[in-house]
Amino acid sequence: MYSFPPMTEERLDGGLHVTWVPDKEQHGLTIALQVPAGEFSDPPSFEGTAEIAVNLMQKGTRSLDSEEFSEKIEQTGASLFVDAGDEHIVLGCKMLSKFAHDTVPLFWEMVCDPRMEKSEFSRLKREMLTALQAEYSDANALVNKHFYSLLCGASHPAGRMHTLASIKRISLGAVAGFYGDYYSPAQSSLIVAGDFDPGESVKKWRDLFSSWTAPAKRAGCIGRALMPLGKSRVRLIDKPDVSQSYIMVGHPVPGELSPNHHALALANYILGGGNFSSRLMASVRAGKGKTYGISSQISGNRQCGIFTISTATLNAQTAEVLETIFSVYRVLAEHGVTDDELEKAKQFAIGNMAFQLEGIGNIAEKLLWLRLYGRTKDYVENFGGAIASITKEQVDAAIRDHLSSQYFAIAVVGKKENVASQLQGLGDVETVSYRDNP
Amino acid sequence: MSGADNKDIKPENLLNSISETVIENGLKVICLRKIGAPIVSVQVWYKTGSVNERDGIRGISHFFEHMMFRGSKNVGPEEHARRINDVGGHCNAFTAEDVTAYLNSVPKEYLDMVLSLEADRMHNLSITEEILNTERKVIIEEFQGNMNQPLTKALLEFRTIFYNDHPYAISPLGRLEDINAITVDDCQSYYKTWYQPSNAVAVIVGDFDDNDRVIDSVRNTLGRVASGDGAGAAPSICVPRPLVRQKTWLTRRVDFDVPFLLVGFPAPASSDLDALHLEILQLIISQGETSRMHREIVRRQSLAVMVGGINQCLKWSGMSLFLAVFTPDVSPKRMEKAMVEQIESVKETGVTANEIDKVKNTTLTNRVFELYSAEQICHRLGYSETVEGDYKLWVERLDALERIDRDVLRETANKYWNESSRYTLYLRPKKVKPLFFFAGLARRIFTRKS
Numbered sequence: 052m053y054s055f056p057p058m059t060e061e062r063l064d065g066g067l068h069v070t071w072v073p074d075k076e077q078h079g080l081t082i083a084l085q086v087p088a089g090e091f092s093d094p095p096s097f098e099g100t101a102e103i104a105v106n107l108m109q110k111g112t113r114s115l116d117s118e119e120f121s122e123k124i125e126q127t128g129a130s131l132f133v134d135a136g137d138e139h140i141v142l143g144c145k146m147l148s149k150f151a152h153d154t155v156p157l158f159w160e161m162v163c164d165p166r167m168e169k170s171e172f173s174r175l176k177r178e179m180l181t182a183l184q185a186e187y188s189d190a191n192a193l194v195n196k197h198f199y200s201l202l203c204g205a206s207h208p209a210g211r212m213h214t215l216a217s218i219k220r221i222s223l224g225a226v227a228g229f230y231g232d233y234y235s236p237a238q239s240s241l242i243v244a245g246d247f248d249p250g251e252s253v254k255k256w257r258d259l260f261s262s263w264t265a266p267a268k269r270a271g272c273i274g275r276a277l278m279p280l281g282k283s284r285v286r287l288i289d290k291p292d293v294s295q296s297y298i299m300v301g302h303p304v305p306g307e308l309s310p311n312h313h314a315l316a317l318a319n320y321i322l323g324g325g326n327f328s329s330r331l332m333a334s335v336r337a338g339k340g341k342t343y344g345i346s347s348q349i350s351g352n353r354q355c356g357i358f359t360i361s362t363a364t365l366n367a368q369t370a371e372v373l374e375t376i377f378s379v380y381r382v383l384a385e386h387g388v389t390d391d392e393l394e395k396a397k398q399f400a401i402g403n404m405a406f407q408l409e410g411i412g413n414i415a416e417k418l419l420w421l422r423l424y425g426r427t428k429d430y431v432e433n434f435g436g437a438i439a440s441i442t443k444e445q446v447d448a449a450i451r452d453h454l455s456s457q458y459f460a461i462a463v464v465g466k467k468e469n470v471a472s473q474l475q476g477l478g479d480v481e482t483v484s485y486r487d488n489p
Numbered sequence: 490m491s492g493a494d495n496k497d498i499k500p501e502n503l504l505n506s507i508s509e510t511v512i513e514n515g516l517k518v519i520c521l522r523k524i525g526a527p528i529v530s531v532q533v534w535y536k537t538g539s540v541n542e543r544d545g546i547r548g549i550s551h552f553f554e555h556m557m558f559r560g561s562k563n564v565g566p567e568e569h570a571r572r573i574n575d576v577g578g579h580c581n582a583f584t585a586e587d588v589t590a591y592l593n594s595v596p597k598e599y600l601d602m603v604l605s606l607e608a609d610r611m612h613n614l615s616i617t618e619e620i621l622n623t624e625r626k627v628i629i630e631e632f633q634g635n636m637n638q639p640l641t642k643a644l645l646e647f648r649t650i651f652y653n654d655h656p657y658a659i660s661p662l663g664r665l666e667d668i669n670a671i672t673v674d675d676c677q678s679y680y681k682t683w684y685q686p687s688n689a690v691a692v693i694v695g696d697f698d699d700n701d702r703v704i705d706s707v708r709n710t711l712g713r714v715a716s717g718d719g720a721g722a723a724p725s726i727c728v729p730r731p732l733v734r735q736k737t738w739l740t741r742r743v744d745f746d747v748p749f750l751l752v753g754f755p756a757p758a759s760s761d762l763d764a765l766h767l768e769i770l771q772l773i774i775s776q777g778e779t780s781r782m783h784r785e786i787v788r789r790q791s792l793a794v795m796v797g798g799i800n801q802c803l804k805w806s807g808m809s810l811f812l813a814v815f816t817p818d819v820s821p822k823r824m825e826k827a828m829v830e831q832i833e834s835v836k837e838t839g840v841t842a843n844e845i846d847k848v849k850n851t852t853l854t855n856r857v858f859e860l861y862s863a864e865q866i867c868h869r870l871g872y873s874e875t876v877e878g879d880y881k882l883w884v885e886r887l888d889a890l891e892r893i894d895r896d897v898l899r900e901t902a903n904k905y906w907n908e909s910s911r912y913t914l915y916l917r918p919k920k921v922k923p924l925f926f927f928a929g930l931a932r933r934i935f936t937r938k939s
Contacts, residue, residue: 076525076860076861077499077857077858077860077861078499078857079854079857079858079861117778118778118779118784118788121777121778121779122779125777125778125779125847125851126779126843126846126847126850127850127854128847128849128850128851128852128853128854128855129854130854145854145858146854147850147853147854147857150850174787174788177794177816178794178795181747181794181795181814181816184746184747185745185746185747185814187744187746188638188639188640188743188744188745188746189638190637292637292639292744293637294633294636294637295630295633295634295637325574326570326574326579327558327567327570327571327574328570328571328574328575332567333567336627337566337567337623338623339623339626340622340623340624340625340626340627340630341626341630342627342630343627343628343630343631343634363630363634364630365629365630365633395571395574395575398575398576398577399574399575399576399577400577401577402576402577402578402595402596403577403578403579404577405526405527405528405577405596406526406528406577406579406594408526409525409526409528409861409862409863410525410526410858410861410862411861412858412861
C-alpha cells in the first residue's frame with residue numbers, strides 16, 4: 052500500500068552499507084549514520100559513555116577545533132542531530148543542498164576522525180552532570196529511571212542508569228575507546244536522502260565514504276530477554292513537594308523481533324497506546340477525570356521488550372487510579388479484544404504509515420529503523436497486508452501469553468505521607484528518597 | 490510517498506501557490522496543495538485565547554480546548570479523536586494567549602470527514618454540567634502537573650510580574666480558583682462569543698486534488714455554520730497598551746538543583762517589523778555553539794553550562810528573553826553582567842555581515858525542512874494569519890531577511906534592550922552540594938581563558 056521513493060543500496064569496500072534516496076521535493080539533504088551500539092553497550096558503572104562519545108564527536112575534527120567546526124556547520128544553516136538509543140546510535144546532519152558539497156565532507160571527517168579533545172570532554176561532562184542535577188526536580192524523569200531500575204535490575208543494561216557517580220567515573224580514554232570499539236563501517240549504515248545529483252554527487256561521496264576503513268572490534272550489546280516477574284516489586288520514591296503521584300507500571304514482554312510483535316502492538320493500541328481510542332484513556336481520564344494523560348507502550352528493543360503504563364494523578368487518588376489500571380488490564384487479559392476494536396486498531400496502524408514516510412527526515416529514520424532490525428524495505432511495503440491478516444484469535448492469544456501477568460513492577464513518585472498507605476497490598480513496598488540513585 | 494517535485498511550493502515561490510478564500514459565513518480558508526505523502530492536515534484556528542478572558546473565568550479558553558473533544562450534537566464524547574485515529578490520523582489542540590487551535594492530520598481521502606467533525610463542534614458543542622465537571626478534574630490534574638515543575642512555576646510568576654496589569658500576565662493555564670468556579674453559563678457565553686466562523690481561520694495543506702473542490706467541501710461543512718450575531722469582533726476585554734517597565738531583580742528559592750538566570754526585556758507585537766529584528770538579534774547572540782553568549786560565557790569564561798534565548802512573540806506585546814544555567818560558584822550578579830555585556834556589544838558595535846549570513850542560511854534551512862511537513866506548514870500559516878495578522882508575513886520573512894540593514898538591527902537593540910526596562914529572575918537552588926560548589930570554583934580558577 053505504501054512505498055518508498057526510488058532508492059539504491061550498496062555496500063562499500065570498507066563494509067559500510069549506504070542507501071541513496073534522491074528526492075527533489077525541496078532543496079534539502081539529510082545524511083544519517085547508524086551504529087548498532089547504544090547505551091546498552093556502556094560498560095557497567097560507566098553509564099553515559101555512549102552518550103558522551105557521540106556528543107564529543109561533534110566537538111571538532113582532526114583538522115578543525117570545536118569552534119572552527121561549529122562555525123563551518125552553523126554558517127551554512129546546517130544542524131547536527133543525534134538519537135542515542137539502547138541498541139543503536141544515529142548521528143546525522145540536515146542541510147541545504149546547495150552547501151552539501153562542503154557540508155557532507157565535513158560531516159564525514161567528524162565520523163572518521165573526531166578530535167576528542169580533553170577540554171571539550173570536560174565541558175561535556177559538566178553539561179551532563181548539570182542535566183542530571185536538574186532531573187531531581189523532574190518527577191517524570193525520576194519515575195522513569197526508578198521503574199526501569201526496579202524492573203530490570205543492575206545486571207541488565209536496561210536497569211542501569213546514568214548517575215552523577217557513573218558520569219564522574221568516565222575518562223576521556225574510555226570515551227575514545229568506545230568510539231574505537233564500536234564505530235566502524237562494517238557495522239554501520241548510512242542514508243543520504245534529499246536533493247543531490249545521483250550521478251556526480253554519488254560518485255564523489257562514494258569515494259569519500261569508502262575512505263573510512265576502521266576495523267570492527269566489538270559488536271554492540273543486545274539486551275537479553277527479561278524473565279517474567281515471580282512477584283510484584285513496588286517502589287515509592289518520596290518527593291515531598293509534589294501534589295501528584297507519577298506512576299509507572301509494567302512487566303517484561305517479547306522484543307521487537309518476536310513473531311507476536313504485530314499482535315501485541317495492536318493489543319497495546321487497544322489497551323493504552325491509542326490515545327482517546329484506548330481503554331485506559333476512556334476509563335481513567337474521560338470516564339473519571341482522574342488524570343491529564345495515561346498511555347501504555349511496548350519498548351522496541353530486539354529481544355528485550357518492556358510493557359509499561361504511565362500516568363500521573365493527585366496524591367489522594369493514587370490507589371483508585373492503580374485499581375482502575377489493574378482492572379482494565381485484567382479485563383483485557385480475561386476477555387481479549389472485540390472485533391470492532393481490532394478493526395480500528397488495524398486501520399490506525401495501516402493509515403498511520405503514511406505519516407511515517409512524509410519527507411526525507413522521516414524516510415531516513417524509517418530506513419535506519421529497518422536496517423537495525425535486519426528488515427528490508429519490503430517490510431514497510433508489505434506492512435498493510437501483514438497487519439490486515441492478523442486475526443482476533445492471534446491477538447487474544449498474544450494477550451493471554453504476554454499481557455496477562457499476575458505481577459508487576461510499580462514505581463510511584465509522590466509524597467510519602469499521602470501515598471505510602473495507598474500502596475499497601477500491592478506487594479512489599481520499598482521506599483526511597485528522590486535524592487537516592489535508582 | 491515523497492519524491493515528488495513540489496516545484497510550486499519551494500520557499501522562493503510559495504506565495505503563488507497559497508489560496509485564500511473568505512466564504513459566505515465569514516470563515517477564512519487558506520489552502521496549499523502539497524503533493525507527496527498521501528495525507529492532508531486541517532487546522533482550525535480561533536482568534537481567542539487567554540488574553541480574551543476576564544477575572545472569574547481565567548483559564549476558560551484552555552477549558553474549551555478540552556471541551557471541544559467532549560462531544561457535539563452529532564459526535565459523541567472523544568469520538569472526534571477516535572474517528573481520526575480510526576483512519577490512521579492524529580489530532581490535538583493547544584491554547585495560547587491569542588489563539589486556540591485544533592489540529593488534525595489524516596490520510597487524504599478523509600478530508601471531508603475532518604471538515605464535518607470540525608463543523609459540528611464549531612456549531613453544536615455539548616456543554617453539560619456532567620461533562621464540565623469531569624473535564625474540570627482533568628484540567629486540575631494538568632494544572633498541578635505544571636505546578637510540580639519548579640522551573641515552570643517560577644516562570645509563571647515571572648510573567649505575572651513582567652506583564653503586570655496587562656492581560657498577558659496570566660498564562661493560558663489560568664487561575665485555579667477560576668477553573669474551580671467556571672459554570673455551564675460561562676462556557677455557553679464564551680462559546681457564543683468566540684467560536685464563530687467569522688472569528689476562525691481554517692488552514693488546509695496536503696495532497697488534495699484541487700483548491701476548488703476543497704473550498705466546495707468547506708462550504709458544505711464549515712460553511713453551513715451560521716455566521717453568528719456579530720460576535721468574534723475585536724476583543725473588548727483586551728486593552729493593548731505599551732508595557733511600562735522599570736529595572737527589576739527577582740530572586741526565588743526553588744527546589745531545582747542548578748542556578749538559573751533569566752533576563753527579559755519588553756518586546757513589540759509580533760506583527761511589528763521590530764519583532765523580526767529582535768528575532769535575528771536573538772539568534773546571533775544566544776542560539777547555537779557559535780552564538781556570542783555561548784562562545785564568551787560558556788567557552789571562554791566558563792561561567793555558564795548552557796545559554797539560550799527566546800522571543801515570546803504575541804499579538805499585542807512580547808518578551809525578549811535570555812537565559813543561563815550555571816553552577817553555584819558563580820554569583821548571579823556576575824552571570825547577569827556577563828550576559829548584559831554581550832547584549833551591550835551588539836548595541837555598541839552592531840552585528841557582522843557574517844552573522845547575518847548565518848541567520849539567513851539557518852532561516853532558509855528551517856523553512857526548507859518545514860516545507861516537507863504538511864502539518865508544520867499548516868501551523869506556520871495559521872499562526873501568522875491569526876497572531877501576526879497575515880499569513881503572508883511568514884512567507885515573506887525570507888525576503889525581509891534579504892533586505893535587513895545592519896544599522897537598523899543595531900537601532901532595534903538600542904530601542905528595546907535597556908537597563909531601565911530589564912527584568913531579571915534568579916532561581917536560587919534550595920540546596921547546594923558543597924562538592925558541586927568547590928568543583929565549579931576550581932574549574933574556573935584553573936580553566937585557562939582562550
